[in-house]
Amino acid sequence: MGKLDFSPIADTTRRAEIVALLRRAILTGQLEPGQKLNELRIAEQMRVSRAPLREAMRELVQEGILTSIPYAGTFVIDVTAKDIDDAYSLNKVLDEFAIELTWKLRDQRFFAELDQRHEAVKQATRDRDTTRQIETALQLHGLIHEWADNSVLLETWQRLTSRLQMYFALHQRARNEPVPSEDMHETYVRLLKGKDMRAAQRHAREHIDLDFEELLAYARSLEQRASKGGRADRARQGHGRPERG
Amino acid sequence: MGKLDFSPIADTTRRAEIVALLRRAILTGQLEPGQKLNELRIAEQMRVSRAPLREAMRELVQEGILTSIPYAGTFVIDVTAKDIDDAYSLNKVLDEFAIELTWKLRDQRFFAELDQRHEAVKQATRDRDTTRQIETALQLHGLIHEWADNSVLLETWQRLTSRLQMYFALHQRARNEPVPSEDMHETYVRLLKGKDMRAAQRHAREHIDLDFEELLAYARSLEQRASKGGRADRARQGHGRPERG
DNA sequence: GACAAGCAGATTGTCGACAATCTGACAAGA
DNA sequence: TCTTGTCAGATTGTCGACAATCTGCTTGTC
Incomplete structure (x- = not known):
């Protein structure tokens, strides 16, 4: 062999x-x-x-x-505002679950991959490549789901991600300036490397990531027009x- | 009109x-x-x-x-034992979430529907119709997901349910006697009607429903043979x- | 006997054409 | 004017046939 x-x-x-x-x-x-x-x-x-x-x-x-x-x-x-809201709230629950499963499986390779993906986001941000920015950010957040070693969870998250990616792309398309994010993932990465799982979960559940509020407002405005x-x-x-x- | x-x-x-x-x-x-x-x-x-x-x-x-x-x-x-385990553990998380969302939306119609579906399970049990028993039990458990008013959650749960139903059917097919369950849903229904949401969630997370352990054992035995x-x-x-x- | 090449059968992937259905416009009648 | 029946055009659903690929066997060679 x-x-x-x-x-x-x-x-x-x-x-x-x-x-x-x-x-x-x-x-x-x-x-x-x-x-x-x-x-x-x-x-x-x-x-x-x-x-x-x-x-x-x-x-x-x-x-x-x-x-x-x-x-x-x-x-x-x-795309309705409710759809976005629904997807986002479920996503938080899945994140929390993924962190729980991943926690004891974290190792050097995990941290390395985490840094690598984080770097990709920062690179896309520097390049002002908003499409890639969305893509890389979602990949960064996807790591815990890939690492959790639960195929059903991963599959579910990927389905959800498809929609979220679509929503963000739409939003980004509407307002043609880059998403503000200087670096909103710093805390996320740090907590995932740390020792306090609860804190990481809390962050996942509470932190409004990626301009979510603005995205919702945009979606609501869409629903006005026929x-x-x-x-x-x-x-x-x-x-x-x-x-x- | x-x-x-x-x-x-x-x-x-x-x-x-x-x-x-x-x-x-x-x-x-x-x-x-x-x-x-x-x-x-x-x-x-x-x-x-x-x-x-x-x-x-x-x-x-x-x-x-x-x-x-x-x-x-x-x-x-x-069907691998891991698949079943993965699906089941995610299912618990979704149940917990569904209960949280459904809780404040419960009304008379909800309770009526709950009783109705519970009755369907009991009827199937009396009839010794194991296939229908599985079907109705899953429908009973599906109510909280339908009622939660989150389309993404419902869709996700339905995907999961497909597999669970398949697993249970296989299990039931292997051991050709009816699933024991005299009535394991009594507590579940009672808690959903009660005032303690945490208790209902805890029950969803901890209660090993529908002969899960035996199902897992069966799946593991399947993996032995090529x-x-x-x-x-x-x-x-x-x-x-x-x-x- | 071991091994590679090549062939035949079966199965999946793709194509172009036909059938079923929907949409919108137009005309006939109340 | 409003409603209803009809029809043509466009689009989707389905079919049968052909092309591409895989599998297993056979054959030939060493």
Whole structure:
């Protein structure tokens, strides 16, 4: 046995590439909320047939960033202030849980990775690259979820993150100046390195990160104007479980 | 305006029906973990072409109960003891959160619904219908998530529930006697009706529900024997985010 | 017998075409 | 003027066929 272990090679199906392309377009805000995705047009733009495109769209629907109405179309999800609020409050709970699980698993590699990701955020901030700033910040916060050694938690957090990333991208797009953050992560990193788990958890739960209040205000302002995308507001997600009734 | 409001009509695409059929087959254990799903065979059994079937399978992959390997096939996820443990521990966290959110929203309708679902469990228990017993028990526990008025939480819980339901069904299938539970939900319901939120949360976090220990033991015994389904163990889920490394 | 090359069968991925459905406009009638 | 029926255009849902890939067996060579 060689001591070298290889990572799995990249998926080479068109479907996988389409998923990546679409996700990036949505998460960076190039595709606006409520906007309809015309299969024919996108398919010929990508030089692909509709079959893999449709399969890719099904995946993104389940991922929660698209929504589909039979015989009407597939739309980018609408962003309501409540959605953001919901996602954010759940995120705090998950953070707290992740810290608890990660705590006793922290080691040198963890701290090194933590510093590395923190550095990436600072670099993006210096570069005034707001998109990358959002991306790296979320990756920094994702470390505790990756390290927690709970696959279900990680998966859940990633789903949540997709939306948060989309929200932040939208916000950043609206006000075209960089997010203020000189360095709001200093405390976070320091607490994760420290000895007081409760303090770290408290920080995760209480600290309003990444301009959250302003993001919410922006979302509320969006809800004032009518939904411009068409009928995406009629969309119902989920898979047919019983709803409160 | 009439005072009657209609609910949206059912989705009438083949895809939606296929999703429902497959999900039920998986969640009831008719399709075993690790088992490969042959597209051609299933398609002609259902009298459907492969296109809607494949789209349905993509949805279930994202839902987390199938896993796909390009050019190799799509498989029912393998159940490891760790998976069950992970899902269960996250579930407790979500329960605690749901109780917190639901607490101040409880009203007469909530209590009525609670009793109704509790009654459904007892009925299924009397009928010795173990499949339905699992189903109703999960629905009972789902009420707090539906009532919490946090769509992201609900969605997350439903994803988790899919797996838990699958695990329990497997367990129940293995030992062909009904789950003992005379009525383990009595305390749960009583606490949810009471005035002490902390007590309800503590109960959710500490009470080992639904024969969990035995379920874990069963899962561990499964891991001893080699994975019989083929190569589903090589499967990697997730959507290409950076992994720890 | 061990091993690599290559072939045949089966299965998945993709394509182009057709069927089903929706939308909006237009006309007929009250 | 308002409502209702009809129709054409556009878009989504589905189908059958073909291309790409994997698997296991066979064959040939040493």
